[in-house]
Amino acid sequence: MSSENMISAKSISLRFDTEDGVVNALQNVSINISRGEFVSFIGPSGCGKTTFLRIIADLERPTEGEIEVNGMTPEEARRARAYGYVFQAPGLYPWRTIEANVRLPLEIMKYSKAEISKRIQRVLSLVELNGFEKKFPWQLSGGMQQRVSIARSLSFDADILLMDEPFGALDEIVRDHLNLQLLKLWLKTNKTICFVTHSIPEAVYLSTKIVVMSPRPGRIIDVIDSALPKQRPLEIRDTKPFIEIAQRVREGLRKGQSYD
Amino acid sequence: MTRSFLPITTITVFILFVWYGFSIVLNSSWAYDRAARNSQTLTFKELVHDTWSQKKPKLPAPHQVFSEMWETTFNKKVTSKRSLVYHTWITLSGTIAGFLLGTMLGIILALAIVHDRATDLSIMPWIITSQAIPILALAPMIIVVLGSMGFTGLLPKAVISMYLSFFPVVVGMVKGLRSPEILEIDQMKTWSATKTQILWYLRIPRSIPYLFTSLKLGIAASLVGAIVGELPSGAISGLGARMLAGSYYGQTIKIWSALFAAAILAATLVTLIGLIQKIISRRMMLQL
Ligand SMILES: Nc1ncnc2c1ncn2[C@@H]1O[C@H](COP(=O)(O)OP(=O)(O)OP(=O)(O)O)[C@@H](O)[C@H]1O
């Protein structure tokens, strides 16, 4: 496999045995994600987006199929701290200040004191939150808390960033702002980003690759490589290429629905 | 403070009213008997006066108890065997020793249980069983066994007290240490945190509110344990011993004042823990 392949999944299936019977969360999912790509996963609720991210993160094991993350098994990749994971909820510790929250993974990974304070400053400025070090999470708005969570996942320089609907709970204006920031951050850091969303404009605006999924069983309907330039002002959403990609995503979603 | 003043006062007045009433009722037969022996009849006023001032009443009146408490607290040297402060101190030292031991034991057991599923399955039934045995049956045995090994005084009391107080700590701490959500544990896993790190950075901080609830129950149980430990040992000091001695000689006023001392002690200790909890939770910024 080429070294450019950051994540490669081959015929991944995952079944959950529940009390109400077997759930095919994912069926026969194959995808290759190259280094530095921004990949969005979009699809209706229950189509296995979170499950796929969790498989990459070694929080879930596939029942069938093979997956490599940065050339390793997911478990090795997790142990090598190859990815940062941003959950839908900020998941900040209420008894820790912002600074101490960002410090937590660094402490766990046993970075030196000097290195830790350097990194805290760096990632907090990446998400534009300098000056909030001594505040507690409840003193921050939801959007700011989510930025802290992103800063925390960036602090240890993982090559991959897994984001599960990080802006799902935020209003559109805050979301636009954070999308801009995230794009800037991605250009600056050249990370590989896997991003789950329910919003078509968000997916098209952010991604170099859009993966359209459908539920029961969860599978990939369409993979769209976006030809939009890397530099994207918000106004790009009104241009023709943008609208065309959005239409193709919408079509894929509709096709997925008509299966059942 | 001012808002709770009225309800508390109302309840207190009500309790005193009922108490004085029962004093009259319960102590009246003795008063009538004595009057009959002296071929007297009692007016209601005389009856009330008599029932509220007997030397060995069935139910002493509140003012008798409080004056006894006042007398034995402030007008006796604190080192004297007749000082309530002395006896309270003896019981308090047993309580604290048992509480510390019980808390430590409880936390250690909780850590073991949460750490390992097998420990949970093998120890938990024993812990539950231990609490099903009535302490009154167990206490004399503990005292005899420890006594035969040469331990008397504080230690047996502390052991009994520990036996009662470790239980709420185990139960509360197990619940507290398991209180982090799956999401929080998953997040720790994404940083490949070790079990110890998850314990230290996540489980322990999350368990603090549970710990304090347990400590409040634990200290009250410790006090009960210390008093129970003073009953069968033929101890001559401590609130338990004072209650027992009081009951031998029918000195009900003494029993009641020891009872009140124990109640005040319990309230003070629980309040103290609540205070520490407030300080710590403010430091930790947890809204408890
Ligand atoms: N631990 C689990 N046990 C049983 N079933 C599960 C479990 N996790 C997920 N599922 C099921 O797997 C399917 C896919 O779930 P998943 O969370 O991946 O969906 P999703 O695409 O992220 O949905 P959403 O957009 O609502 O977040 C669902 O039907 C869900 O009920």
Ligand SMILES: [Mg+2]
């Ligand atoms: Mg999801």
